[in-house]
Amino acid sequence: MSYRDVASKQVLTWAFVAVAARMPVAMAPLALVFLVRERPGGYTLGAALAAVYVLGEIIGAPVLGLRLNARRARPHLAAGLAGGAVGFAGLGALPGAHPVILAVFAFLAGAAPSAVSGGLRALLTSLVPGHAAEQALSVESMLTSAIWAIAPAAVTGLALGVDPGVPPLLAAALMGVSVAGLWLLPEGWQTEERTGRTSQLRVVASAWPVYVTGAAGLSLLALAELVLPALLEQRGIGVGWSGPLLLGMSAAAGVGAFLYGLRSWPGRLPTRSVLLLCGMSSAVVLVAVTPDLAGIGAGLAVAGLLQSGAMLTRNLSLREALPPGALAAGYSVMYSAVSAGYAATGSLAGALLRLTAPSTAILAGVGLTLALTGVGWWGEIRRARRPGAGPGHRARSYTAPATPVRNVRR
Template sequence: MSAISGPTYSPGMAAHSYRALLTRHVLSWAAVAAAARLPVAMAPLAFVFLVRERPGGYVLGAELAAVYVVGEVIGAALLGARLRPDRARRHLAGGLGAGAAAFAGLGLLPDAPDLLLGAFALVAGAAPGASPGGLRTLLTEHVDPGLVTKALSAEATLTYAVWAAAPAAAGALAFGVAPSAPLLLAAGLMALSAAGLWMLPPGWRSDPADRAGVPMLRTLAAAWPVYVSGAAAMSLLALAELVLPALLEQRHLAVGWSGPLLAGYALASAAGSLLYGLRSWPGRLGTQSLVLLLAVAACVTAAGAVPLLGAIAAALSLAGLLQAGLQVTRALGLRAVLPQSALAAGYSMMYSVVGAGYAASASLSGVVLGVATPSTAILAGVLLTLVLTAAAAAGELRLARAAEYARAER
């Protein structure tokens, strides 16, 4: 039954605690996932540090980061949909290995022509594209069903912790060792994650018959409201990350505060992920997602409107706390809408779409910043988020009505 149309969803209804996740499988998965995700989190900043001393280095670094994100979007959409449950480990290892080689190419050839660096960045983003969805499925399909929500919450906590640590790690290595050091570390970690997959199950059980003969792409397309709401959430994260330095400068505050503020955002998100899995929350998943999206949008708007550093910090911390629950509801929403055989592809498609949402918000913010103030850019980004939120809410309402009609027909 779809969580959009079914009874009130209660993620904390299982009596399990987080201690039940402390198994060899989950701990091994956490090590592999952290090694696979830290390179992704470090990559954009590492590209800038790699080429910043070249003529036009900052522009080239931003272009390499953009190419990398495009590679992620393409790789997640194309490779995730082709992930075979019975051969998942080999598929994921091949992608992570190719990504490691591309990161190594960037680190070992920092003076290579721009086009070659761009090709390496594209492959580094695209080749491991199936790993976010595949790793999430390897986690959730091998834990007790009553622990799935807590497993997703713990996964979100790990992700936010990695994202909080990545900028500091990239900066310390680039300035303390060498500009290429973050990318060489990324290559090593990604290679370790590929090897570490052999500590995990080779795949998961899946029966394509649960799609009733519907092609995979059509099955994935049915979940479009969940993807759109995920893109809306990521567009808010893009606003917080990209406009914050300019906003602080507009408010006559030290730009150096942007790092601690974003670290606070990430840590609040990590705490929020654990909090979401601790108890039951009222309402269906679609309703929870809508409320959380609007609340995060309100927090980001407040951060753009208030002139005080403490108020900006409080607004961003609250936004991070709420954003974490939003991420978990979207993962659970996919589980409710898609059949089991399409889950890995659905997770990968979500990763692709939210990457596109980040890029769209970043582009819009850059355009608006060229002609208006940072606070106006934040308002424009929030407006984009609200448009996406309205589209997702309308789509989920349509799905709910279709499900009710199908039940009536039976």
């Protein structure tokens, strides 16, 4: 197995489109805060707009993902990205508008392109040989880590150095570029299944253990990120170290994704996922209990390193559990699940910090993560015991009328 299997012109084109489509998502929360921070009650309004944006993602991802046509995905993806571009353009052009108008634009910017991430992931795995899926998803994870490492610095520099309206306008321009880039990629991906929406919903919902473990992993890391400034203050360390520490965690996640794709790993995917989540939990416990900067940095780096592997195993598990025609919808539901997990974690962190020390809040989050991991593991065991389940069961998981398969690649 080698990264040479995913080195192609189409994958490179996909990478440019993915960066243009996903950079705005990584920029959005911080850009919304900077956009209105100079207004009366600006920080509160910025946090509310960011919450509305995430709510749009949570609602839009499963609704739009289930409507995505695998064979003709391009029009759906283009429409979603165009809608997102309109939302970001409205925010950047009208920063002084009434909060309700800004909230409408924020919701549109979050909801309209929310199924694009899942669609692009399904398209990526269709561009490479079947045996190279792990390497392709590893490349995607490295790309995502780089995007999330660059976006906060770009937003801060543009908002403070140029104008607060520039980051949303840049996000709109990037989404517009990604719309044009879609026409350099295949229209969709091949699938032999054709099902009604109710049947597809049932199939996608059957992979619920994967969504639970996905939410668990991001919730754990989100809690560590959100509580980090308060934890540093508790330890008597400068809050300014938050940025470098989180940058190091993102860099470690990129390294972890690269290492994961270098070889085949033993064990079933659910087992790997549980082990990686337990390893992440141990690393975050280290972050909570260590008294010095070096220990906190080491714990975050190890958590980031393992988190990329956990993310890859859940994406591979979903690919194993669902038929090709339902993959984009499954990825979109996963997107919604992890967004909901992140939002819930933010609320939990805020509530716990009023009642207890930051280190205790992190430990409580670890306990919640382990509980969700246990629920996901139990669900995986139940699903594996069903007749016809197991590796490759997705081809047998439901029956569809035989239909001709068009070649959707150009």
